Amino acid sequence: MKRNAFLLTTMFAAAFAAPAYAQPKPIPIIGLMELSGTGATAGTNFDNGVKLAVKEINAGGGILGRKIEYTSMDTQSNPGVAKALAQKAVDLGAYVVMGPVFSGSFIVSMAETKRAEIPNFTGGEAANITQQGNPFVFRTSFTQSTAMPKLAKYIDDTVKAKSVAMIWVNNDFGKGGRDTMAKALEERGIKVAADISTDPGQVDFSGAVLKAKQSGADALFVYTNEEESARALRELKKQGYDRPIIGETTLTGQKVIELAGDAANGAVAHVGLTADAPQPAIKAFDQKFQSEYKYRSDHNGMKGYSGMYVVKAITEKIGKVDSKAFATAMHGARISAKDAPGVLLDVSFDQNGDLDRESFLVKVENGKQVVTAILPPVSAK
Amino acid sequence: MGDLIQLIVSGIATGAIYALAALGFTLLWQAAGVINFSQGEFVMLPAFAILLFIALGAPLWLAFLLACVAAMLVLGIGFKWVIVDPLIRHGVIPLVIATLGLSIGLKSTLKAGYSAEAHPFPSPFPGGQFSIADVNISYADIGTLVVAGFVVISLQLFLNRTVTGRAMQAVAQNTDAAKVLGIDVKRMVLYTFLINAVLAAVAALLVTPTYLAKFDMGDAIGQKAFFAAIIGGFNQTRGALLGGVLIGVLENLVGFYVSPAYKEGVALILFLVVIVFRPEGLLGRAEERKV
Amino acid sequence: MNRTRTFGLVAALIAFAVLPNFLKSYGVYLMTLFCVYLMAIFGLNLTVGYAGQMSLGQAAFLGIGAYQAAIFLKLGWPIFIVLPVAGIVCFIVGLILGFPALRVQHHYLAFATLGFNILVYLVMRNEEKVTGGTFGIPGIPRPSLFGYSLDGALPFFYFTFLSVVVLALFLWWLLRSPWGRAFAALRDNPMRATSLGINITAYTLLAFAIGAACAGVGGVYYAALVQFIEPAPFHFSASLTMLLAVIVGGSGRFFGPVLGTIIVVLLPEWLRFMQNWYLAVFGFAVVALMIWLPGGLLSIPERLRWKGAAK
Numbered sequence: 001m002k003r004n005a006f007l008l009t010t011m012f013a014a015a016f017a018a019p020a021y022a023q024p025k026p027i028p029i030i031g032l033m034e035l036s037g038t039g040a041t042a043g044t045n046f047d048n049g050v051k052l053a054v055k056e057i058n059a060g061g062g063i064l065g066r067k068i069e070y071t072s073m074d075t076q077s078n079p080g081v082a083k084a085l086a087q088k089a090v091d092l093g094a095y096v097v098m099g100p101v102f103s104g105s106f107i108v109s110m111a112e113t114k115r116a117e118i119p120n121f122t123g124g125e126a127a128n129i130t131q132q133g134n135p136f137v138f139r140t141s142f143t144q145s146t147a148m149p150k151l152a153k154y155i156d157d158t159v160k161a162k163s164v165a166m167i168w169v170n171n172d173f174g175k176g177g178r179d180t181m182a183k184a185l186e187e188r189g190i191k192v193a194a195d196i197s198t199d200p201g202q203v204d205f206s207g208a209v210l211k212a213k214q215s216g217a218d219a220l221f222v223y224t225n226e227e228e229s230a231r232a233l234r235e236l237k238k239q240g241y242d243r244p245i246i247g248e249t250t251l252t253g254q255k256v257i258e259l260a261g262d263a264a265n266g267a268v269a270h271v272g273l274t275a276d277a278p279q280p281a282i283k284a285f286d287q288k289f290q291s292e293y294k295y296r297s298d299h300n301g302m303k304g305y306s307g308m309y310v311v312k313a314i315t316e317k318i319g320k321v322d323s324k325a326f327a328t329a330m331h332g333a334r335i336s337a338k339d340a341p342g343v344l345l346d347v348s349f350d351q352n353g354d355l356d357r358e359s360f361l362v363k364v365e366n367g368k369q370v371v372t373a374i375l376p377p378v379s380a381k
Numbered sequence: 382m383g384d385l386i387q388l389i390v391s392g393i394a395t396g397a398i399y400a401l402a403a404l405g406f407t408l409l410w411q412a413a414g415v416i417n418f419s420q421g422e423f424v425m426l427p428a429f430a431i432l433l434f435i436a437l438g439a440p441l442w443l444a445f446l447l448a449c450v451a452a453m454l455v456l457g458i459g460f461k462w463v464i465v466d467p468l469i470r471h472g473v474i475p476l477v478i479a480t481l482g483l484s485i486g487l488k489s490t491l492k493a494g495y496s497a498e499a500h501p502f503p504s505p506f507p508g509g510q511f512s513i514a515d516v517n518i519s520y521a522d523i524g525t526l527v528v529a530g531f532v533v534i535s536l537q538l539f540l541n542r543t544v545t546g547r548a549m550q551a552v553a554q555n556t557d558a559a560k561v562l563g564i565d566v567k568r569m570v571l572y573t574f575l576i577n578a579v580l581a582a583v584a585a586l587l588v589t590p591t592y593l594a595k596f597d598m599g600d601a602i603g604q605k606a607f608f609a610a611i612i613g614g615f616n617q618t619r620g621a622l623l624g625g626v627l628i629g630v631l632e633n634l635v636g637f638y639v640s641p642a643y644k645e646g647v648a649l650i651l652f653l654v655v656i657v658f659r660p661e662g663l664l665g666r667a668e669e670r671k672v
Numbered sequence: 673m674n675r676t677r678t679f680g681l682v683a684a685l686i687a688f689a690v691l692p693n694f695l696k697s698y699g700v701y702l703m704t705l706f707c708v709y710l711m712a713i714f715g716l717n718l719t720v721g722y723a724g725q726m727s728l729g730q731a732a733f734l735g736i737g738a739y740q741a742a743i744f745l746k747l748g749w750p751i752f753i754v755l756p757v758a759g760i761v762c763f764i765v766g767l768i769l770g771f772p773a774l775r776v777q778h779h780y781l782a783f784a785t786l787g788f789n790i791l792v793y794l795v796m797r798n799e800e801k802v803t804g805g806t807f808g809i810p811g812i813p814r815p816s817l818f819g820y821s822l823d824g825a826l827p828f829f830y831f832t833f834l835s836v837v838v839l840a841l842f843l844w845w846l847l848r849s850p851w852g853r854a855f856a857a858l859r860d861n862p863m864r865a866t867s868l869g870i871n872i873t874a875y876t877l878l879a880f881a882i883g884a885a886c887a888g889v890g891g892v893y894y895a896a897l898v899q900f901i902e903p904a905p906f907h908f909s910a911s912l913t914m915l916l917a918v919i920v921g922g923s924g925r926f927f928g929p930v931l932g933t934i935i936v937v938l939l940p941e942w943l944r945f946m947q948n949w950y951l952a953v954f955g956f957a958v959v960a961l962m963i964w965l966p967g968g969l970l971s972i973p974e975r976l977r978w979k980g981a982a983k
Contacts, residue, residue: 036948040497079808080898080905084705088698108810108900170642170797171806197641200806203592203601206391207636207644214384227499227593234591238519240510259501259593263508416779467963473779474726478919479962481912486955493948604790611783642798645790652787656780657772 026069027062027321029054029311030089032099032109037077038200039102041226041255042300046101046123047072049304052292053342057308063315075100079108086112094118095321096311101300103129104172110137119327121310123303125249126176130352136327138310138353140303142272144180146354147248150375151221151270152184154361159244161218165194167208167232169224174200177223177248193217202228205235212241219244222251222267230259237263244268252364253298264364268372271360273302273344276369281341302344309342310335348379383515388633394522396629397529401584402606403613403621404533405577411553411616412573415465416477419484420581421603426487427452427582428589428598432500441503449582457578461571484599492596504590525587532583533622536576540618549573608648612655614665623664627651685837692829700825701897706937707832708893711839713917713929715886718843720915721924722855723879725774729785730914732792733762733884735906737891739796742809742901751815755892762888766881774873774880781880789908796903808902812895822896832893839886844926846882855879916958922968931969 031050034043054070062068071092075082082105089097090112096119100106103124113120114134121138122129127145129137155161164185168178174197182192194215196208209232212220220243222232229251236245245267250256252269275286275297285305289297297305315321318329334348347357361373402420409415417423427448434444464483468476506524510517540546551559552569560566584602592598609628613620628648636644655662692700712734719727737758744754773784796803803809814823822828846852854875857865866872895901913936921932940950965971 036492036497078904079900079902083898083900084698084701087701088696091696091698104806104808104902108808111899175806199642199645201597201601203598204395204632205591206395207388207633208641210384210387210391211637211641227595230499230501231591231593237508238510238521238591239517240519255498259499261501464959464963471962471966474724475962475966477726477779477782478916479959481916482955482958482962484955485912485916486952486959489948489950489952489955493952497948608787643794646794649787649791649794653784653791656784656787660780 024066026067027095028093029068029070029308030092030094030097031070031072032075032082032085032089032097032105033072034077034099034101034105035072035074037075038225039075039077039100039105041253041298042101042123043075043077043099045298045300046099046304048293049289049297049301049306050098050308051304052289052301053305053308053312055292056288056342057312063312064319064321066321072099075105075109077102077105079105082106082109083112085109089113090116090118095323096121096326098304098307099123101303102173103176106137107172110134117327118323119330121307123300123307124173126172127180128176130354134353135331138330138349139355140307140310141249141299141355142359143354144177144248146356146378147270147272147359148177148180148184149187150359150378151246151248152181152188152190154268154270155185155219155221155246156188156190159219159246161190161244163191163193163215163217164219164221165196165212165215165217166192166221167196167198167205167212167224168222169200169202169228170197171200171225173225174198174223181221181223181248191217198224198228198232200225200228203231205232206239208232209235209239209241212236213239217243219246222247224250226250226253226255227259229253229256230264233260233263233267249299252362252369254296254369255298257364257367257369262367265366267364269362270375271299271362271369272357273299273306274360274362274369274371275302276362276371277345277360277374278371279337279345281337281344284341285344306342306344306347309340309344310347313340313343346377348377383517384637386516387518388637389630390516390518390526391522392630392633393626394525394529394629395633396609396626397526397533398584398588398625399602399605399609399628400622400625401529401532401580401587402602403609403625404536404618405580406606406610407613407615407618407621408553408573409577410610411618412549412570413461413465413469414473414476415469416473416480417577418477418480418603418607419487419599420606421599421601422484422487423452423456423578423581423599424585424588424602425491425594425596425599426456427585428502428594429491429495430582431586431589432502432594435503441505445505445582445586448585449579452578452582453575455578456581457575458571460578461574465574484603488596488599495596497596499593499595502589502594505586521590528583528587532580536580537618545569545572605648608652611662612648612651614662616666617662617664620662620664624662689830689833692826697825700829702938702941704825704829704832704893704897706933707829707836708890708897709914709917709937710836710929710933711890711893712887713914713933714836714839714843715883715890716914717883717918717923717926717929718886719880719883720918721922721928722847722852723858723876725876725880726779726782726915727785727880727883728782728908728911728915729769729789729792730883730887731906731908731910732785732789733766733887734891734894734910735792735796735901735903736762736765737888738895738901738906739803739809739891740888741892741895742812743802745812745815745896746809751817751892751896754815755889758888758892759885762891763881763885766884767877770877770880774877785911786908789906789911793903793907796906804902806902808900810900812899812901814896814899828897832897835889835893839889843886847926851875916954920958920961920968922970925968925970928968928970 033047054068058067073085082100086109097113098121101123103126106122106124114136119136125144127143168174196211247269249271257264313335318325331351335343336346345357349355356377356379359375360371362369363372406420430448430451431444434447506521510519548564549569609624610621613624631647632644635647716730719725741754773781822831854870917932917936922928943950
């Protein structure tokens with residue numbers, strides 16, 4: 001009886017796996033994604049990016065001959081749910097966990113993956129994620145402490161602003177960004193003329209914008225989530241704000257431009273990844289993503305996509321599917337876009353799991369992101 | 382000084398929108414004893430209806446008129462027939478629960494069946510602003526005030542100067558007496574539901590350009606309308622106006638001069654104070670306890 | 673009849689106690705979460721079902737209990753002190769909030785609790801020094817019991833499970849005491865109850881405050897279970913869900929909250945394939961329920977019997 005079952009399985013395996021002797025077990029990878037709630041835009045994009053990469057990798061024979069089995073679960077943008085789902089991911093025996101994208105959720109859920117010693121990639125930008133000595137966390141984007149000084153430099157050198165008004169969203173993402181930015185500005189002797197906190201999901205920005213206007217600052221820094229950014233931009237236009245409007249990544253995202261319409265024109269932002277970048281690998285990604293999902297990817301889609309290719313590159317380097325060995329190999333790793341085009345840009349990881357690569361300065365012109373400058377990696381200076 | 386005037390003007394404009402939704406809220410309570418916890422969704426649905434008609438090729442004004450008609454049919458007549466009529470004899474609480482369920486149902490259906498994301502919405506007014514002395518006022522605020530003011534004044538004229546309007550007020554004040562006077566109570570109550578639907582559609586037109594059309598956009602406005610109605614006086618039409626404008630202005634002032642973090646708390650604290658010290662509302666009259 | 677019922681109850685309790693041994697950690701987590709919400713919803717049933725008041729602020733009390741527990745557990749206070757403190761604090765807050773509201777008119781408690789919930793939420797989010805703001809409070813330790821650590825998923829489940837059973841027994845006793853019987857009188861015939869000298873306001877207020885205390889106690893378990901708290905789970909919408917759980921299960925029925933909590937906490941997990949449609953169906957189902965079955969799901973057997981008798 002038992003033997004029969006064994007025989008049957010072998011036969012099935014042989015029938016399905018033509019080239020190999022038996023179909024190897026797929027590699028389980030779990031995504032904890034903000035598919036609803038305030039993070040829906042970010043989470044859906046990240047998830048789509050990962051899915052696209054998985055589809056390509058599987059079509060090309062998988063990793064080390066094994067297919068990837070990717071499952072994404074909805075955290076509802078709620079840290080409590082994210083933590084519970086991280087436990088579920090561990091139960092399901094994930095090789096690597098992708099997400100959550102939001103820092104607040106990630107801070108909580110990463111305790112679970114750490115306990116199970118499973119590498120965990122995040123799209124979060126909060127600085128404190130990688131400052132806790134967790135050897136299993138890795139970023140797919142810059143931290144705020146890399147991005148804000150770059151932006152402060154731009155405000156100082158190019159805009160030549162002496163004072164800045166800040167509109168930020170009072171959640172972990174916005175507060176963290178605001179704190180880092182305030183520090184970066186202070187180091188350059190730039191005054192924060194108005195410090196304006198707004199609520200997540202806030203709909204009325206008239207007071208915030210008025211306060212920014214009245215502060216008389218030379219420039220405005222806007223650091224909120226997608227929808228709020230769009231509402232702020234619309235209100236800024238409504239009230240006729242005429243100073244430079246500067247942001248980090250989200251401010252010039254596709255969704256924001258769509259929602260804000262012509263109110264987005266003229267906004268400037270520093271972006272870690274943008275589908276408008278001139279590099280051939282990014283251009284190729286942009287086309288593939290558009291033909292798959294019928295819309296353009298924002299930076300989160302690129303984070304998910306490139307993150308998945310980092311998993312592939314490092315796994316192939318260590319030559320086995322082993323979560324712990326993977327985490328060890330990640331520290332200090334360098335992956336060149338020439339060898340692995342899926343990572344989009346040359347990327348390196350440090351001992352904390354932070355990454356470093358080129359970044360871009362973009363401006364919205366006629367409803368489109370235009371790259372105005374390419375900023376070198378921090379380590380290259 | 383310029384700041385203050387500017388804050389007050391834009392506060393009144395925002396407050397006028399709250400007042401529209403609050404007005405419908407109090408009208409329903411007076412005429413039919415309905416506390417409608419899905420009032421916010423009654424604003425959200427016309428916003429999406431307008432977007433739908435625009436997508437079908439209608440210009441904004443036509444889309445708005447069509448949305449008004451749709452709102453009267455679905456949120457006016459439909460709401461009354463399907464939910465209020467069967468439930469009203471059970472008392473206030475089952476109906477409140479039903480409208481809470483309705484609110485969740487409508488929101489989630491839109492989210493699951495259409496989209497969880499925000500959508501842009503065209504503004505009926507031109508962008509930009511004009512200045513008088515050092516006060517800058519945006520055209521959108523003026524436009525909102527004009528439209529909301531026009532709607533409120535016409536409604537007041539209708540209620541006070543026409544036979545139908547007076548009959549509606551009679552029903553609101555004392556249903557039994559109105560019946561004795563030979564007023565067609567059922568018809569008057571139906572009118573109230575229709576008016577509420579139109580008020581919600583107007584609020585949608587005015588508020589969505591800044592709020593953006595999203596499945597949960599009703600949460601904010603529904604809550605404000607609710608607070609405005611109670612602060613002003615649950616059983617007075619004028620109360621809803623006062624409550625709405627008061628919240629709009631105070632929010633702006635607190636957000637600017639005190640702390641933006643507690644901007645949302647303004648309506649709330651005012652609301653709690655009113656509940657404790659003047660439960661009938663600022664302009665309301667005390668209601669007898671119905672046993 | 674009564675014997676079969678008792679037997680059924682005991683069997684259900686045993687099944688519930690044994691089940692987690694066959695589940696992975698996520699399943700155990702969900703069952704523990706179920707117990708936590710059950711405490712708060714049992715309490716809410718007292719207010720809604722027995723005292724006939726609408727409360728839209730149960731999540732605020734859950735939150736007060738949770739934050740208080742997070743802060744004190746991190747300071748190393750023993751659970752036997754944290755638990756009563758949470759209960760007593762919420763009881764007192766309930767009295768302070770309920771008194772002015774109940775003085776006026778019956779639906780004003782609904783309004784006051786709604787406002788209170790939103791205010792508590794704002795304070796949680798903005799008073800960063802105390803509550804951690806939007807970052808929340810991470811790293812809450814699981815308590816230990818007589819030196820026995822409840823750190824594991826299973827031990828903590830049994831601790832929570834036993835606690836909810838004890839709480840249920842207490843409420844059962846309370847409702848069968850003379851004080852509780854006054855409620856039945858109140859609900860069935862308020863006029864007569866008043867004429868018998870029952871002070872409606874005092875009884876209602878007490879019911880509300882005890883209901884709030886139950887949520888406060890539940891909050892302690894919540895903080896220890898998730899080991900991280902932030903404002904979102906204590907938003908007004910959570911109060912709404914709990915209220916609907918009571919109504920759907922059958923308000924004023926002792927086991928109504930159990931059924932209601934299964935529907936709002938466990939069922940979405942089994943029906944995950946429905947995704948967003950689950951809430952849509954749930955919302956409209958509540959409307960339908962109000963129209964055809966205002967007594968909740970547990971009134972079905974009665975309804976059937978009544979129909980049978982009418983024939």
